[in-house]
Amino acid sequence: MIANSFEYSSPATLAEALGLIADGAKPLSGGMSLIPMMKLRLASPEHLVDLARLPELNYIREEHGELHIGAAATHHDVENAPLTRGKCPLLAETAAHIGDIQVRNRGTIGGSVAHADPAADYPAALQALEAKIVLRSASGERTVSTADFFIDTFTTALEPGEIVVEVIVPVEPGLTGTSYQKCLQPASGFAIVGVAARVRRDGDNFGPVQIGITGLTGTSYRATAVENALTGKPATEETIRAAAAHAADGVDANSDLHASAEYRASLAVSYTARAIRSALSRSA
Amino acid sequence: MPVSSIVKLEKLVGKRLRRREDPRLITGTATYVEDVKLPNLHHAVIVRSPHGAANIRSIDISKAQALPGVLAVYIGKDIVGVGTVPCGADLPGLRRPAHHILAQDRVYLVGHPVAVVVATDRYIAADGADLVEVDYDVLQAVTDPEKALAPGAPSVHPEWPDNIAFTFHQNGGDIDAAFAEAEVVVKQRITSQRLVPNAMETRGVVADWKSNDRSLTLHTSTQIPHLARTLLAGMLGIEENRFRLIAPEVGGGFGSKLNVYAEEALMGWISMQLGLPVKWIESRRENFMVTIHGRGHVDYLEIAAKRDGTILGLKLKLIQDLGAYHQLLTPAIPTLSVLMMPGLYNFRNIQAEIIGTFTNCVPTDAYRGAGRPEATHGIERMVDILAAELNMDPAEIRFKNFVRPEQFPFPTATGLNYDSGDYANTFQKALDTIDYQGLRTQQAEARAAGRFMGIGISTYGEICAMGPSVATPAGGWESATVKFEPSGKVTVLTGTSPHGQGQETTFAQLTADELGVPIDDIVVLHGDTSIVQYGIGTFGSRNTAVGGAALFYALQDMKEKVKKFGAAMLKTDEVIFEDGHCLDPKTGASVTVQQIAGAAYRGIVIPKGMDPGLVVTKFWEPPNFTYPFGAHIIVSEVDPETGQIEIKRYVAVDDIGNQLNPLLVDGQLHGGAAQGLGQALWEQGVYDDNGQLVTGEFMDYTMPRARMMPWIESSHTCTPSPVNPLGVKGVGEAGTIGSTPAMVNSVVDALSPLGVRHIDMPMTPEKIWKIVNGSKA
Incomplete structure (x- = not known):
């Protein structure tokens, strides 16, 4: 749990930092992922440039x-x-x-x-x-x-x-309701699935909706199938359930010790519904 | 001196005193092994096998040796004359693999030490370890004990191709008659998964050999300083009286430091080779990999009963995952499970078989509860399964089978002698506290509404105060010394080795009450073999129940001694000792213990037949174990959509006998419950087929967090133990033992409308989700 030796620079200006990085130095910010990787010697950068201290x-x-x-x-x-x-x-x-x-x-x-x-x-x-x-x-x-x-x-x-x-x-328009709903991996605190929703009402219907999903697959994505199934439809539980069912459409879900692909996809549906419900309740 | 001047002292035993240890612990001023710094201290880093099973073709240490700052690199062939890691368990026919402190020509598990690099600092040592090149011929590993027993499985140790380290049988009563008489038999396979103890402080060793004195000082994070010294002295071939072992502040053990480890001997040996002090601190990854794990059971259980719910007998086939080697007590732990299999129930027919199985995993050994949680989980699950089979209420079936108060002392089918108890009374208190009947009504309503609410009961018993010497490998007694200093201050030396249990507080409470001195005048010392008389250590809820009893008797002897000095000073025959004074009842004259201490050391007044000074040492052998018990009830609800479990209520009624400090009792019960719930819901030591520990860090191994804990409604009943003069039973493991089956029974009860009878631990949300979804299909 001890990193290889490395050089560390804490430049005073961004320009200086970018110069060092151009020369091959590795940027360090909060170090919450890089430092553990270095301690396990999974990463061994020779030169770190600290960005976190740049005003x-x-x-x-x-x-x-x-x-x-x-x-x-x-x-x-x-x-x-x-x-x-x-x-x-x-x-x-x-x-x-x-x-x-x-x-x-x-x-x-x-x-x-x-x-x-x-x-x-x-x-x-x-x-x-x-x-x-x-x-x-x-x-x-x-x-x-x-x-x-x-x-x-x-x-x-x-x-x-x-x-x-x-x-x-x-800057969020005042009438928009937003919510982030997360099923956390209990050991690491990372998201098994995390769903962010922004909801506008259009009378009794859903207006424009944006849904972002993390954790389910290799990278985050916009759940456009869910969004399309909401906008213009009555703002009801039935609509929410039907729309959320598309949360994992066409997505190759990750599988690991904490959640199989099948379970993760199911959680994506559940947490998408939760996020929409919660955002809707916060919209005006 | 007039009687009226004697101030009545407040009694401290039974008070919720805060721990005197806490200020140093919470301000970071305590001294752990890592804090031990010595002149010219060198640092060791160990090269470990990345493979579960492999032959070592060759090791090239030349690059590591060439690194500036590296002093020495040692491999298996260098370790000549050092004994193997000891196993204190003695079972008939036990196969004992030679457990060398560095691998010889083969590695048996991931993490197996292969080489050690010693350098001027820890960073260079780590760089040096990276430069050691080991050429492995990788072999097939086996990590699942049932797969290890299957024909054709890879052999962990080639000399024993069947992977069986031992088989052990224990029978009581007439099991065949019980099963012949049975009107109903239920069977279940129940696992108790591997757990990683995860003490907050990892292990660590500082060894310091002084060649001129031929003396070794070893600082090590252990629960058993004296036993470790005896065993390590044997391994290193040095004399015990030239070997000082110090357990400084120890940051938790939970059984994982009730052991003797290769690294302790290795650092001692290196220091002796180099004539320099050397330090090794275990990383968290190493702690996961090579410090013992707990549990690791696959149990096949059968219960025979009558249709009215009367239990007649129990059969158990216990497959114990031992790992690749025996650590200090590895093979003995499952025998404790067998002892406790009858639980609190009044049946006398049992048949148990243990198959101790080698796997390419780190050894299992004592972990909080050590065999008893597995047993309690088994019997408490089986009783619920029987109740379900008979369509009986799980509370009713327990009342029907409890050992009754008039049956104590109760000889069990497994040869124990339960000391005392009133199980029905304690259980009834738990049922009343939680409003059991009301809950069942609520549950019926919840079920009608399609919700999955569960009520889980566990009525557990356990075996504490380890223990009579006949039943404990290295002796089961404990020791205490009480010393008045000439100033009247009191020093207590306990042979136990508290590492979080708080005996510096509770033993001072007891001493203050008995001797009538202010608690601030008392210091409790432990953990240094050059200061403290021989002791056995801290494990198996024995600190207070055995070590406290030894102290109590030492205090009684001290009081007698004080009275003789007091009588001599007052020039009378008989005095009363009270509130720190000796009082002549005839004249009303008195002297304080402080005055007596001063006089005893100055030697001015030496009573006839007495020696000067005021020191008493007592070694005490307990006549029996103690048997705490209790009832834990958990109300839970399962979300069928996600499989997530919510704990709604947790009621615990524990009978641990008398309590010296209820605040510390609460702490033990809360911590124990957290570890038990950890097993039920989250924790699992998972190996893949190649021998890699998949859950080898906190990113993947789910330790319970404060936010995951329910509120615990804790209360007590009290049947004082007749085994020791304090009437205490022990509380270190109760929470861990009681909580696990209550949690599992609760979730099984919640899902019972789906036909669920059993769920193996940990009950992860995905597992529950699959059960619920599977039942829909």
């Missing part, structure tokens, strides 16, 4: 109807900041489900997103929120959609030398 990456602010969250914002920050709680409660609620208090105090949104663990919590919310992920390297910056960012297990749109610098989520 340039540590912020949550509102601009032009969107919340901009710096990559070094901790889960605790996202869970508790008045801006996220008040203007993007789905993200704050999701952050509160991550790991335990020690993990939330150190882990960062940028690190979690870049790591792309298939059982991480944030991706479900980011999918439902249609969030934008801002990536930067020494040679420039680009913005990608959540749907384009998450590609597969531990695989993202990040190019070599690029890091996540910011996550942009919409």
